[in-house]
Amino acid sequence: MDRYAVIGHPVAHSKSPRMHAQFARQTGQALSYDAVEVEPEVLPAALQALHEQGYRGLNVTLPHKVAVMALCESISARAQIAGAVNTLIRTEHGWRGDNTDGEGFIRDLHRLGFGVTGRRVLVLGAGGAVRGILEPLLRARPATLVVSNRNPWKPEALAEQFRDIGPITPRTHLSLKGDRYDLIVNGTSAGHGGEMIALPGQLLAEGGDCYDLSYGKAFLPFRAWAESQSAARIADGLGMLVEQGAAAFELWRGVRPDTAAVIEMLRAG
Ligand SMILES: NC(=O)c1ccc[n+]([C@@H]2O[C@H](COP(=O)([O-])OP(=O)(O)OC[C@H]3O[C@@H](n4cnc5c(N)ncnc54)[C@H](OP(=O)(O)O)[C@@H]3O)[C@@H](O)[C@H]2O)c1
Structure with missing residues:
Protein backbone atom coordinates (compact mmCIF):
# COMPACT_ATOMS: atom_id res chain seq x y z
CA MET A 1 0.00 0.00 0.00
CA THR A 100 -0.56 24.20 -2.06
CA ASP A 101 -1.52 26.76 0.64
CA GLY A 102 -2.15 29.61 -1.82
CA GLU A 103 -4.17 27.35 -4.11
CA GLY A 104 -6.12 26.07 -1.10
CA PHE A 105 -6.93 29.62 0.01
CA ILE A 106 -8.11 30.82 -3.39
CA ARG A 107 -10.16 27.66 -4.00
CA ASP A 108 -11.85 28.16 -0.65
CA LEU A 109 -12.72 31.77 -1.48
CA HIS A 110 -14.15 30.49 -4.75
CA ARG A 111 -16.12 27.73 -2.98
CA LEU A 112 -17.58 30.35 -0.63
CA GLY A 113 -18.30 32.80 -3.44
CA PHE A 114 -16.06 35.51 -1.91
CA GLY A 115 -14.95 37.53 -4.93
CA VAL A 116 -11.51 39.12 -5.33
CA THR A 117 -11.51 40.53 -8.88
CA GLY A 118 -12.18 44.25 -8.88
CA ARG A 119 -12.62 44.41 -5.09
CA ARG A 120 -10.66 46.36 -2.49
CA VAL A 121 -8.83 43.70 -0.48
CA LEU A 122 -7.12 44.15 2.89
CA VAL A 123 -4.82 41.47 4.32
CA LEU A 124 -4.00 41.77 8.03
CA GLY A 125 -0.57 40.35 8.94
CA ALA A 126 2.60 39.76 6.97
CA GLY A 127 3.97 36.42 8.22
CA GLY A 128 4.54 33.10 6.46
CA ALA A 129 0.88 32.32 5.78
CA VAL A 130 0.26 35.74 4.21
CA ARG A 131 3.30 35.40 1.97
CA GLY A 132 1.78 32.10 0.74
CA ILE A 133 -1.53 33.66 -0.36
CA LEU A 134 -0.30 36.85 -2.05
CA GLU A 135 0.53 35.40 -5.47
CA PRO A 136 -2.94 33.89 -6.12
CA LEU A 137 -4.59 36.99 -4.63
CA LEU A 138 -2.68 39.29 -7.00
CA ARG A 139 -3.38 37.00 -9.97
CA ALA A 140 -7.11 37.31 -9.21
CA ARG A 141 -6.73 41.07 -9.96
CA PRO A 142 -8.20 42.92 -6.99
CA ALA A 143 -8.86 46.66 -7.44
CA THR A 144 -6.35 47.23 -4.62
CA LEU A 145 -4.39 44.92 -2.35
CA VAL A 146 -3.30 46.41 0.97
CA VAL A 147 -1.18 44.44 3.43
CA SER A 148 -1.03 45.87 6.94
CA ASN A 149 1.05 44.68 9.85
CA ARG A 150 2.19 45.61 13.34
CA ASN A 151 5.83 45.52 12.23
CA PRO A 152 5.83 47.99 9.29
CA TRP A 153 8.93 46.60 7.57
CA LYS A 154 7.37 43.26 6.70
CA PRO A 155 4.63 44.57 4.33
CA GLU A 156 7.20 46.82 2.68
CA ALA A 157 9.45 43.83 2.04
CA LEU A 158 6.48 41.86 0.65
CA ALA A 159 5.51 44.73 -1.67
CA GLU A 160 9.05 44.72 -3.01
CA GLN A 161 9.18 40.90 -3.41
CA PHE A 162 5.86 40.72 -5.27
CA ARG A 163 6.35 43.85 -7.40
CA ASP A 164 6.65 41.86 -10.65
CA ILE A 165 3.39 39.99 -10.01
CA GLY A 166 1.27 42.98 -8.98
CA PRO A 167 1.02 46.03 -6.74
CA ILE A 168 0.76 45.69 -2.96
CA THR A 169 0.26 48.76 -0.75
CA PRO A 170 2.13 48.31 2.54
CA ARG A 171 0.52 49.83 5.65
CA THR A 172 0.36 49.66 9.42
CA HIS A 173 -2.94 48.78 11.09
CA LEU A 174 -3.53 52.21 12.59
CA SER A 175 -2.86 54.00 9.28
CA LEU A 176 -5.93 52.26 7.79
CA LYS A 177 -8.25 54.84 9.45
CA GLY A 178 -10.94 56.05 7.04
CA ASP A 179 -10.36 53.24 4.47
CA ARG A 180 -13.09 50.90 3.21
CA TYR A 181 -12.54 47.33 1.96
CA ASP A 182 -14.78 44.77 0.28
CA LEU A 183 -12.81 41.76 1.52
CA ILE A 184 -10.75 41.63 4.72
CA VAL A 185 -8.51 38.60 5.28
CA ASN A 186 -7.04 38.02 8.72
CA GLY A 187 -3.61 36.41 8.36
CA THR A 188 -2.32 37.23 11.83
CA SER A 189 -1.85 34.63 14.54
CA ALA A 190 -3.25 36.96 17.25
CA GLY A 191 -6.38 34.79 17.62
CA HIS A 192 -4.28 31.95 19.06
CA GLY A 193 -3.75 34.20 22.09
CA GLY A 194 -7.48 34.97 22.22
CA GLU A 195 -6.88 38.49 20.88
CA MET A 196 -8.04 40.61 17.98
CA ILE A 197 -5.50 43.11 16.74
CA ALA A 198 -6.28 46.81 17.34
CA LEU A 199 -7.85 48.38 14.23
CA PRO A 200 -9.33 51.84 13.63
CA GLY A 201 -13.16 52.03 13.41
CA GLN A 202 -15.21 50.87 10.43
CA LEU A 203 -13.03 49.28 7.71
CA LEU A 204 -15.47 46.97 5.95
CA ALA A 205 -17.62 48.38 3.17
CA GLU A 206 -21.33 47.55 3.04
CA GLY A 207 -21.77 44.03 1.66
CA GLY A 208 -18.14 43.19 2.44
CA ASP A 209 -16.80 39.77 3.43
CA CYS A 210 -14.37 38.68 6.14
CA TYR A 211 -12.13 35.60 5.99
CA ASP A 212 -9.78 34.32 8.70
CA LEU A 213 -6.91 31.96 7.90
CA SER A 214 -7.27 30.68 11.48
CA TYR A 215 -9.95 28.23 12.52
CA GLY A 216 -11.26 26.69 15.75
CA LYS A 217 -10.94 28.82 18.90
CA ALA A 218 -8.33 31.05 17.24
CA PHE A 219 -11.07 32.25 14.83
CA LEU A 220 -13.39 33.57 17.56
CA PRO A 221 -11.83 37.05 18.18
CA PHE A 222 -11.81 37.87 14.43
CA ARG A 223 -15.35 36.53 14.02
CA ALA A 224 -16.56 38.85 16.79
CA TRP A 225 -14.78 41.80 15.13
CA ALA A 226 -16.23 40.88 11.70
CA GLU A 227 -19.72 40.79 13.23
CA SER A 228 -19.13 44.26 14.71
CA GLN A 229 -18.28 45.43 11.16
CA SER A 230 -21.64 44.03 9.91
CA ALA A 231 -19.89 41.65 7.51
CA ALA A 232 -22.19 40.14 4.89
CA ARG A 233 -20.35 36.81 5.19
CA ILE A 234 -17.70 35.52 7.59
CA ALA A 235 -15.57 32.38 7.13
CA ASP A 236 -12.75 30.62 8.96
CA GLY A 237 -9.71 28.85 7.49
CA LEU A 238 -10.91 25.27 7.88
CA GLY A 239 -11.90 25.22 4.20
N1 LIG B 1 -6.07 27.54 7.27
C1 LIG B 1 -4.85 27.14 6.95
O1 LIG B 1 -4.67 26.17 6.18
C2 LIG B 1 -3.66 27.89 7.48
C3 LIG B 1 -2.39 27.69 6.92
C4 LIG B 1 -1.31 28.41 7.44
C5 LIG B 1 -1.52 29.29 8.51
N2 LIG B 1 -2.76 29.45 9.04
C6 LIG B 1 -3.00 30.40 10.16
O2 LIG B 1 -2.52 31.67 9.77
C7 LIG B 1 -2.11 32.42 10.91
C8 LIG B 1 -0.75 33.06 10.66
O3 LIG B 1 0.25 32.04 10.60
P1 LIG B 1 1.76 32.38 10.13
O4 LIG B 1 2.41 31.07 9.89
O5 LIG B 1 1.77 33.41 9.08
O6 LIG B 1 2.38 33.03 11.47
P2 LIG B 1 3.67 33.98 11.55
O7 LIG B 1 4.57 33.79 10.38
O8 LIG B 1 4.20 33.79 12.93
O9 LIG B 1 3.06 35.48 11.44
C9 LIG B 1 2.21 35.98 12.44
C10 LIG B 1 1.59 37.30 11.99
O10 LIG B 1 0.64 37.69 13.00
C11 LIG B 1 0.99 38.98 13.51
N3 LIG B 1 0.63 39.01 14.94
C12 LIG B 1 0.71 37.99 15.83
N4 LIG B 1 0.27 38.37 17.03
C13 LIG B 1 -0.13 39.67 16.91
C14 LIG B 1 -0.69 40.62 17.79
N5 LIG B 1 -0.95 40.31 19.06
N6 LIG B 1 -0.98 41.86 17.30
C15 LIG B 1 -0.72 42.18 16.02
N7 LIG B 1 -0.18 41.31 15.11
C16 LIG B 1 0.11 40.08 15.56
C17 LIG B 1 2.47 39.13 13.26
O11 LIG B 1 2.81 40.49 13.26
P3 LIG B 1 4.35 40.99 13.45
O12 LIG B 1 5.04 40.72 12.16
O13 LIG B 1 4.21 42.44 13.75
O14 LIG B 1 4.89 40.18 14.59
C18 LIG B 1 2.58 38.46 11.87
O15 LIG B 1 2.15 39.32 10.85
C19 LIG B 1 -2.14 31.43 12.09
O16 LIG B 1 -3.29 31.68 12.86
C20 LIG B 1 -2.22 30.08 11.43
O17 LIG B 1 -2.91 29.14 12.22
C21 LIG B 1 -3.83 28.76 8.55
Missing part, protein backbone atom coordinates in the same frame (compact mmCIF):
# COMPACT_ATOMS: atom_id res chain seq x y z
CA ASP A 2 1.36 3.48 -0.86
CA ARG A 3 2.44 5.41 2.21
CA TYR A 4 2.01 9.13 2.95
CA ALA A 5 2.46 11.21 6.11
CA VAL A 6 2.43 14.67 7.64
CA ILE A 7 5.62 15.73 9.42
CA GLY A 8 5.67 18.42 12.12
CA HIS A 9 6.50 19.25 15.71
CA PRO A 10 4.11 18.89 17.42
CA VAL A 11 1.99 16.89 14.99
CA ALA A 12 -0.40 14.89 17.19
CA HIS A 13 -3.13 17.57 16.82
CA SER A 14 -2.98 17.49 12.99
CA LYS A 15 -6.24 16.99 11.11
CA SER A 16 -4.35 15.72 8.05
CA PRO A 17 -4.54 11.95 8.80
CA ARG A 18 -8.36 12.06 9.13
CA MET A 19 -8.66 14.31 6.12
CA HIS A 20 -6.51 12.17 3.82
CA ALA A 21 -8.11 8.93 5.02
CA GLN A 22 -11.42 10.43 3.95
CA PHE A 23 -10.03 11.59 0.57
CA ALA A 24 -8.70 8.05 0.00
CA ARG A 25 -12.07 6.49 0.89
CA GLN A 26 -13.98 8.89 -1.37
CA THR A 27 -11.73 8.31 -4.37
CA GLY A 28 -11.24 4.56 -3.82
CA GLN A 29 -7.47 4.89 -3.38
CA ALA A 30 -5.57 2.29 -1.34
CA LEU A 31 -3.07 4.23 0.78
CA SER A 32 -1.99 4.79 4.34
CA TYR A 33 -1.39 8.21 5.95
CA ASP A 34 0.55 8.72 9.20
CA ALA A 35 1.45 11.63 11.49
CA VAL A 36 5.22 11.61 12.08
CA GLU A 37 6.74 13.69 14.88
CA VAL A 38 9.98 15.24 13.60
CA GLU A 39 12.07 17.54 15.80
CA PRO A 40 13.86 20.35 13.92
CA GLU A 41 17.37 19.02 14.66
CA VAL A 42 16.64 15.70 12.93
CA LEU A 43 14.73 17.00 9.87
CA PRO A 44 17.43 16.02 7.27
CA ALA A 45 17.81 12.51 8.71
CA ALA A 46 14.03 12.08 8.99
CA LEU A 47 13.46 13.02 5.33
CA GLN A 48 16.08 10.50 4.27
CA ALA A 49 14.64 7.79 6.51
CA LEU A 50 11.08 8.38 5.23
CA HIS A 51 12.39 8.15 1.65
CA GLU A 52 14.15 4.87 2.46
CA GLN A 53 10.95 3.56 4.05
CA GLY A 54 9.21 4.13 0.72
CA TYR A 55 6.93 7.08 1.54
CA ARG A 56 5.54 8.55 -1.70
CA GLY A 57 4.55 11.96 -0.40
CA LEU A 58 4.64 14.11 2.72
CA ASN A 59 2.77 17.12 4.03
CA VAL A 60 4.95 19.52 5.94
CA THR A 61 3.62 21.57 8.82
CA LEU A 62 5.12 23.86 11.49
CA PRO A 63 7.95 24.41 12.19
CA HIS A 64 9.50 22.83 9.05
CA LYS A 65 7.88 24.69 6.14
CA VAL A 66 10.89 26.94 5.48
CA ALA A 67 13.74 24.69 6.68
CA VAL A 68 12.61 21.86 4.39
CA MET A 69 13.29 23.99 1.30
CA ALA A 70 17.06 23.54 1.62
CA LEU A 71 16.57 19.76 1.67
CA CYS A 72 14.53 19.46 -1.54
CA GLU A 73 15.99 18.22 -4.81
CA SER A 74 13.81 20.74 -6.65
CA ILE A 75 11.16 23.30 -5.70
CA SER A 76 8.10 24.48 -7.68
CA ALA A 77 7.89 28.12 -8.77
CA ARG A 78 4.90 28.79 -6.51
CA ALA A 79 6.70 27.38 -3.46
CA GLN A 80 9.69 29.59 -4.23
CA ILE A 81 7.42 32.62 -4.42
CA ALA A 82 5.65 31.60 -1.19
CA GLY A 83 9.04 31.08 0.48
CA ALA A 84 7.82 27.82 2.00
CA VAL A 85 7.04 24.19 1.16
CA ASN A 86 4.00 22.34 2.51
CA THR A 87 3.99 19.30 0.19
CA LEU A 88 6.76 16.88 -0.77
CA ILE A 89 6.54 14.55 -3.74
CA ARG A 90 8.90 11.60 -3.91
CA THR A 91 11.51 11.58 -6.67
CA GLU A 92 13.97 8.79 -7.40
CA HIS A 93 16.63 10.10 -5.02
CA GLY A 94 14.85 12.65 -2.84
CA TRP A 95 11.93 15.05 -2.67
CA ARG A 96 10.36 17.74 -4.83
CA GLY A 97 8.91 20.61 -2.80
CA ASP A 98 5.63 22.34 -3.64
CA ASN A 99 3.22 24.65 -1.84
CA MET A 240 -8.43 26.44 3.21
CA LEU A 241 -6.89 23.63 5.27
CA VAL A 242 -8.98 21.02 3.48
CA GLU A 243 -8.46 22.61 0.04
CA GLN A 244 -4.65 22.69 0.45
CA GLY A 245 -4.79 19.03 1.52
CA ALA A 246 -6.95 18.15 -1.49
CA ALA A 247 -4.49 19.91 -3.80
CA ALA A 248 -1.62 17.86 -2.30
CA PHE A 249 -3.70 14.67 -2.68
CA GLU A 250 -4.30 15.51 -6.33
CA LEU A 251 -0.56 16.07 -6.92
CA TRP A 252 0.18 12.64 -5.44
CA ARG A 253 -2.74 10.61 -6.79
CA GLY A 254 -3.95 12.50 -9.87
CA VAL A 255 -7.54 12.63 -8.61
CA ARG A 256 -9.47 15.44 -6.94
CA PRO A 257 -11.45 14.67 -3.78
CA ASP A 258 -14.78 16.25 -2.78
CA THR A 259 -13.69 18.90 -0.28
CA ALA A 260 -17.15 20.06 0.85
CA ALA A 261 -17.92 16.67 2.42
CA VAL A 262 -14.58 16.63 4.28
CA ILE A 263 -14.97 20.21 5.54
CA GLU A 264 -18.34 19.20 6.94
CA MET A 265 -16.88 16.09 8.56
CA LEU A 266 -14.07 18.05 10.27
CA ARG A 267 -16.44 20.78 11.39
CA ALA A 268 -18.64 18.18 13.03
CA GLY A 269 -15.58 17.28 15.18
